[in-house]
Structure formats: C-alpha cells, structure tokens
Amino acid sequence: MALSNRNPQPITIAQPKSPVSEAYRNVRTNIQFSTAVNGARTLMFTSSVPEEGKTSTATNVAVVSAQAGKRVLLVDADLRKPQVHHRFQVSNLDGLSTVLIRERSLEECVIASRVPNLFLVPSGPIPPNPSEMLSSRMFVDFLQHCADEYDLVMIDTPPVLSVTDALIVSRQTDGVVFVVNALKTNRNLARQAVAALEQVNARVLGVVLNRVQQRDRQYGYAYSYYYASEEKLSM
Ligand SMILES: Nc1ncnc2c1ncn2[C@@H]1O[C@H](COP(=O)(O)OP(=O)(O)OP(=O)(O)O)[C@@H](O)[C@H]1O
Ligand SMILES: [Mg+2]
Numbered sequence: 001m002a003l004s005n006r007n008p009q010p011i012t013i014a015q016p017k018s019p020v021s022e023a024y025r026n027v028r029t030n031i032q033f034s035t036a037v038n039g040a041r042t043l044m045f046t047s048s049v050p051e052e053g054k055t056s057t058a059t060n061v062a063v064v065s066a067q068a069g070k071r072v073l074l075v076d077a078d079l080r081k082p083q084v085h086h087r088f089q090v091s092n093l094d095g096l097s098t099v100l101i102r103e104r105s106l107e108e109c110v111i112a113s114r115v116p117n118l119f120l121v122p123s124g125p126i127p128p129n130p131s132e133m134l135s136s137r138m139f140v141d142f143l144q145h146c147a148d149e150y151d152l153v154m155i156d157t158p159p160v161l162s163v164t165d166a167l168i169v170s171r172q173t174d175g176v177v178f179v180v181n182a183l184k185t186n187r188n189l190a191r192q193a194v195a196a197l198e199q200v201n202a203r204v205l206g207v208v209l210n211r212v213q214q215r216d217r218q219y220g221y222a223y224s225y226y227y228a229s230e231e232k233l234s235m
Pocket of ligand 1: 047049050051052053054055056057078081083158159210211212
C-alpha cells in the first residue's frame, strides 16, 4: 500500500508496526547518534530536487522521535509547497508565515498533533516572497524560540537546487538530513546539492536513502546512510 492522497497521514501513525515504521525508527536512532555527539537541536530535512521524500521523512521521523519521549516541534518551512498540515489534517490558516509577519506569536500557531509530544507549526498562508521571509531576523528569532521550548525542532524545506530557501534555512539550523530517492535521484545533482549546503557551512548529519527495496541495500557512499522504504508496502 503506497501512501495516497486520501490517506496522507504518516505511515508511522497509520501502521506503527510495519517494517517501514521500523525503518524510520532506525533513522531516528541514527539521527540521535549524530545529534548526541553534536548537541544538535534544530534539524532540517531537504534533498536535491522535488519529490524525493523530504516531507515523508521529516513527518515520520518527527512522529517516532516524539514516540520515544522527546518533545518535538515539526515546522513546515516549505513556504512554496507546504504539506505538513495536509499530512496531519490540521488547519493552515496560521503558521510560520503569519509568525514571520508578526501577525501571530509562536504559541498562537503551534498545534498539538494527535501524537503525544509532537507539536506542529504549519506553513501558514503561502507568501509571495518566501526566501526573503526566511532570510529575516524574525526567522532567526523564531528558531531560537523554538529551540528554547522543545527538545528537537524538525524543519521541512524545499529542495536545494530549486530555490535558495533550503540553503537559507540551513544557515540557521544545527544539522541537515539529506534525503535521496533511491529510485530516481541523479547522483550528480545529489552531489551538487550537498556541495551547495557545505559551501554555506551547513552540517550534513546524514543521508536518508528513501524508497530502497530491502534486497537492494548497498553501503559505501561518502555519507552515512539512514534507511527508510515504503516499497515493500506498495501494491
Ligand atoms: N518510501 C516511499 N514509498 C512510497 N511512497 C513514497 C515514499 N516516500 C515518499 N513517497 C510518496 O512520494 C511523494 C513525494 O513524497 P514527499 O512529499 O515526501 O516528497 P518531497 O521531497 O517532500 O516533495 P516536494 O519536493 O514536493 O516537497 C508523496 O506522494 C509520498 O507519499
Ligand atoms: Mg515536501
């Protein structure tokens, strides 16, 4: 069963005992190792190009991290194609964009999800100038405030090679989780995107190889791989 538009909720909520959910728990553990060493609290999820699984990874890792007892805030900083509100079926009337224009406070925008310990800040209405808003002092203050209030802040962003937003966000976050779609990601584009992140001094903590079939697992890339695959459930 693939995730469908009719049932957008994270698979770790819909099918917590599935092998895929187990894979996301492995991703969580790997991220915990990196963050424990580096003390990282604010983590962003990105990839080279669209539709590689950024949002799926961010939402599922946020769910399993909250289930492990952390107080987690999942922020939708994809102000172009926001999806977090859709995955959790919550309102998107207020969110990051309304905080950044000072219309709402962080507290007014946080939504408690159905998962204990997991809180959401949806994107809010799509603004005309996302890059400018994410470059603002308000965004820096917003993230600082989030990091003060939560154990882990997980941030969903657009792809690195499409717009500058992810690079801008990466400068304000402690670590980057880079998602690769094993079925279609172009190796050169992935390298280009990681190089762009490193050029702005982002700390790439690891790579999630999404859509890997169990039997096709391979090791040996320059970065540590985290694994998550829903392919086994596809029908
Ligand atoms: N491992 C997986 N198995 C099956 N379907 C998946 C998997 N990962 C993601 N998908 C599906 O692929 C589509 C794109 O995934 P997702 O929205 O997570 O990607 P994205 O990188 O956030 O995309 P965008 O660049 O548009 O923000 C979604 O329909 C999602 O349900
Ligand atoms: Mg997305």
